[in-house]
Amino acid sequence: xxxxxxxxxxxxxxxxxxxxxxxxxxxxxxxxxxxxxxxxxxxxxxxxxxxxxxxxxxxxxxxxxxxxxxxxxxxxxxxxxxxxxxxxxxxxxxxxxxxxxxxxxxxxxxxxxxxxxxxxxxxxxxxxxxxxxxxxxxxxxxxxxxxxxxxxxxxxxxxxxxxxxxxxxxxxxxxxxxxxxxxxxxxxxxxxxxxxxxxxxxxxxxxxxxxxxxxxxxxxxxxxxxxxxxxxxxxxxxxxxxxxxxxxxxxxxxxxxxxx
Amino acid sequence: xxxxxxxxxxxxxxxxxxxxxxxxxxxxxxxxxxxxxxxxxxxxxxxxxxxxxxxxxxxxxxxxxxxxxxxxxxxxxxxxxxxxxxxxxxxxxxxxxxxxxxxxxxxxxxxxxxxxxxxxxxxxxxxxxxxxxxxxxxxxxxxxxxxxxxxxxxxxxxxxxxxxxxxxxxxxxxxxxxxxxxxxxxxxxxxxxxxxxxxxxxxxxxxxxxxxxxxxxxxxxxxxxxxxxxxxxxxxxxxxxx
Numbered sequence: 001x002x003x004x005x006x007x008x009x010x011x012x013x014x015x016x017x018x019x020x021x022x023x024x025x026x027x028x029x030x031x032x033x034x035x036x037x038x039x040x041x042x043x044x045x046x047x048x049x050x051x052x053x054x055x056x057x058x059x060x061x062x063x064x065x066x067x068x069x070x071x072x073x074x075x076x077x078x079x080x081x082x083x084x085x086x087x088x089x090x091x092x093x094x095x096x097x098x099x100x101x102x103x104x105x106x107x108x109x110x111x112x113x114x115x116x117x118x119x120x121x122x123x124x125x126x127x128x129x130x131x132x133x134x135x136x137x138x139x140x141x142x143x144x145x146x147x148x149x150x151x152x153x154x155x156x157x158x159x160x161x162x163x164x165x166x167x168x169x170x171x172x173x174x175x176x177x178x179x180x181x182x183x184x185x186x187x188x189x190x191x192x193x194x195x196x197x198x199x200x201x202x203x204x205x206x207x208x209x210x211x212x213x214x215x216x217x218x219x220x221x222x223x224x225x226x227x228x229x230x231x232x233x234x235x236x237x238x239x240x241x242x243x244x245x246x247x248x249x250x251x252x253x254x255x256x257x258x259x260x
Numbered sequence: 261x262x263x264x265x266x267x268x269x270x271x272x273x274x275x276x277x278x279x280x281x282x283x284x285x286x287x288x289x290x291x292x293x294x295x296x297x298x299x300x301x302x303x304x305x306x307x308x309x310x311x312x313x314x315x316x317x318x319x320x321x322x323x324x325x326x327x328x329x330x331x332x333x334x335x336x337x338x339x340x341x342x343x344x345x346x347x348x349x350x351x352x353x354x355x356x357x358x359x360x361x362x363x364x365x366x367x368x369x370x371x372x373x374x375x376x377x378x379x380x381x382x383x384x385x386x387x388x389x390x391x392x393x394x395x396x397x398x399x400x401x402x403x404x405x406x407x408x409x410x411x412x413x414x415x416x417x418x419x420x421x422x423x424x425x426x427x428x429x430x431x432x433x434x435x436x437x438x439x440x441x442x443x444x445x446x447x448x449x450x451x452x453x454x455x456x457x458x459x460x461x462x463x464x465x466x467x468x469x470x471x472x473x474x475x476x477x478x479x480x481x482x483x484x485x486x487x488x489x490x491x492x493x494x495x496x497x498x499x500x501x502x
Binding site: 068071073089090091093095097099100109110113114115157161 | 389390392393394395396397398399403407410411413
């Protein structure tokens with residue numbers, strides 16, 4: 001396990017058991033030009049191999065910031081982040097962010113950026129496109145595809161990296177219902193893929209406003225408000241209204257408000 | 261003095277007759293501005309792309325100075341280059357004053373801030389939107405800036421055209437460092453200024469029409485190229501990928 005302490009902090013070293021693939025200890029993150037916005041406050045979280053963790057909460061509660069912090073994209077003001085040495089992560093954003101080049105080249109570029117020699121990227125990119133049933137669009141410009149197709153290409157780009165941990169920031173939020181279903185089905189499929197020999201089962205951590213999606217995909221729900229984790233429960237407990245209301249009234253109010 | 265319509269008629273006749281003196285001025289003008297633009301773009305595109313992603317103490321000050329330099333009058337640039345290239349100046353040993361090179365240098369320095377500032381804005385906007393995705397894939401800042409610049413190549417093409425337009429239409433700097441020497445450093449804008457002061461309005465107007473025509477042709481060519489590429493990019497890329 002690789003532990004990344006924040007400079008200037010004196011937190012005790014982590015002792016995490018093997019199934020934990022990502023861990024945060026007392027993490028604080030500040031954003032803004034003068035780091036004046038406390039986006040995450042004292043977050044402690046263990047993500048275990050094979051879990052599907054949904055991050056839920058109102059807008060601005062820190063879900064996206066937490067995902068970026070889990071990936072290591074954001075600097076921490078305090079706390080520790082721990083990831084196993086061999087763990088591979090892929091991050092998917094609300095928008096697919098393809099470049100103005102062919103779908104095939106977009107995938108090859110992603111693989112090359114992650115360290116694969118260019119000549120090896122072609123075959124892997126082809127396999128990834130077949131995996132998402134878009135091999136026939138390999139020569140099309142990525143930007144010219146529909147939103148749903150673009151997000152599937154982005155999923156293929158992530159799949160090609162063979163990640164152990166998938167970090168997904170509202171991956172279906174900008175899609176129409178049909179595309180939403182397709183992308184969600186692919187995510188579920190990737191989450192249940194048999195691991196390669198010697199590797200841990202895939203782990204999903206995703207932010208979502210769609211409670212139906214949370215029910216379908218998650219095994220565990222982390223509820224956040226104002227940069228804090230207020231509830232961390234197995235999915236069946238999160239949707240057990242009496243239990244939630246008794247123990248986590250804010251989360252309960254959120255679920256009631258979001259449920260049609 | 262001829263009326264405006266007489267001047268236009270004479271100017272059109274002058275253009276269509278293929279007057280060698282006039283076309284020599286046009287060719288020299290285009291050569292100076294194209295060379296200056298190429299030099300400024302080679303440096304400005306890279307510098308702008310780097311500034312878009314670089315974070316260092318004093319960056320806001322650098323950006324403020326860069327944006328301020330967009331408003332530098334061309335005569336001031338001309339004056340500074342004149343002082344640098346004059347016999348007693350630090351670059352006097354080059355012997356470039358009143359030469360093609362001096363005009364290129366002046367125009368390149370004049371449009372460099374424009375290319376740099378606009379590139380910085382275009383690339384920074386793109387990076388703000390999708391930079392994190394490429395960081396998550398493993399791209400460092402330098403590579404990310406190049407990727408974003410490539411992705412915004414059509415917008416940057418417009419930046420290049422804007423820079424050329426600024427270079428070819430300026431008069432103050434090339435007048436000071438070029439000297440407007442007939443057959444040597446006379447370009448369209450300096451010739452227009454001179455002929456107007458002499459009262460030879462048809463030649464001045466003819467040059468003006470050509471100047472506008474050149475910029476119009478260039479813009480049209482770029483617009484067509486852009487539309488052609490975007491149409492190709494919207495579909496199959498097998499033919500478009502180079």
